[in-house]
Amino acid sequence: MNIKAFSKVTELSPYTIRYYEKAGLLRSIKRNSSGHRAFTESDVAWARFIKRLKETGMTIENIRKYAELREKGEHTSEQRMRMLEEHAITLKNKIALENNHLQKLEEKIDYYAGLIHTDLKA
Amino acid sequence: MNIKAFSKVTELSPYTIRYYEKAGLLRSIKRNSSGHRAFTESDVAWARFIKRLKETGMTIENIRKYAELREKGEHTSEQRMRMLEEHAITLKNKIALENNHLQKLEEKIDYYAGLIHTDLKA
DNA sequence: GTACAGGTTAGAGTGTGCTCTAAGTCAAGC
DNA sequence: GCTTGACTTAGAGCACACTCTAACCTGTAC
Incomplete structure (x- = not known):
């Protein structure tokens, strides 16, 4: 899934998606051979959860912390x-x-x- | 009531109070002989209502519109x-x-x- | 092989709502 | 009459969360 398709399903603008990656909310997003982002279904689910946290007033910084923990694994x-x-x-x-x-x-x-x-x- | 006392009872900083006046939320605030703001009990009640509107997500611009109508009178x-x-x-x-x-x-x-x-x- | 569509980056710009700074005025106490 | 402290103003600066720009790259269609 390229950024446009991901943008469509998550209802986040491509600008916001790149910003979220830079900010450490979206992590370890795969790239295809030409360096373009290749999103997975799991990325979609995670982006939707980010949106939920945002809509309930969690700051980018706290979501970043959560994302960091999530990346570290089950422990x-x-x-x-x-x-x-x-x-x-x-x-x-x-x-x-x-x-x-x-x-x-x-x-x-x-x-x-x-x-x-x-x-x-x- | 000077700005410090008003700040205390409304829990708005003096900076915010001046900003709200400049922005047209607080209107027709009286001045004493030396040009200092002299707030009334009615100003306190109105400031508290402004806070309520703010805390429910109304923008400064919409509160300004409401304040404008309020100033125009009962009609x-x-x-x-x-x-x-x-x-x-x-x-x-x-x-x-x-x-x-x-x-x-x-x-x-x-x-x-x-x-x-x-x-x-x- | 060149136009073009759609991506990439770093970094600048925007809107909202404050928050602060600098320079100045004024009244009271010594 | 001078210091002190609380106020005044215009306007600059800040934090947050985007949003956009400029320059560039890459794969496909003709």
């Missing part, structure tokens, strides 16, 4: 699990905060709705 | 309500996505936990 499983556990807690807190914010926004929306209703009656 | 209530409604929908979608991500993370954590358990048994 780093426990460390990776701990990273994910920590991240899951952070994410839970974030979601809780957002739910609280959402409630307040809805209260404010209701307040505005009341105002407008009153205007109509007047 | 903009409906527009502001619509902005908040749209934002609440975006936020709900974001939370839903994050909950989905969280579930997948927990599945992966369980997978790692299984691996480690197997190691111990072996």
Whole structure:
């Protein structure tokens, strides 16, 4: 799979893909005889997991650390699990905060709705 | 209330406070006789609402638009309500996505936990 | 053999949201 | 009246995560 096809299936731009490799998120990407990147299905799965971590607010630097552990092999499983556990807690807190914010926004929306209703009656 | 006191109660740095004023988020902030900003309780409440919008992912530019409407007076209530409604929908979608991500993370954590358990048994 | 499509690299540029610097003003305490 | 400290401004600088540019290489089609 060349970079264009990989870009399509992962929905990451070729720029971003190269950036992720340079940054140490995508590692040991194979090359074909002319030096072009040759991505595998396993690379696709990993890129999708990177996206998940990103979308939950993990920084490039922390994803890089996780990727580094992952490359080192199975004996780093426990460390990776701990990273994910920590991240899951952070994410839970974030979601809780957002739910609280959402409630307040809805209260404010209701307040505005009341105002407008009153205007109509007047 | 001077900028230091306002900074303390809002938990925004003085740099950020000046930036928010320049950017049009904080508006019509009063000045004392020596040109220093003199914040009111109403400014505090508004700054806290700005923080809420920020923490739910609203951009400075959109908060600026909301602030502009707010300054124009009560006849903009409906527009502001619509902005908040749209934002609440975006936020709900974001939370839903994050909950989905969280579930997948927990599945992966369980997978790692299984691996480690197997190691111990072996 | 040459045009061209699609890759490669290093490194510069961009947008967002701050964060800091430099130079200056002002009021209070000695 | 001078130091000190807290403020003021315009504008530069920074961190993050891309995004793009310029110059170059390579394989295929004609």
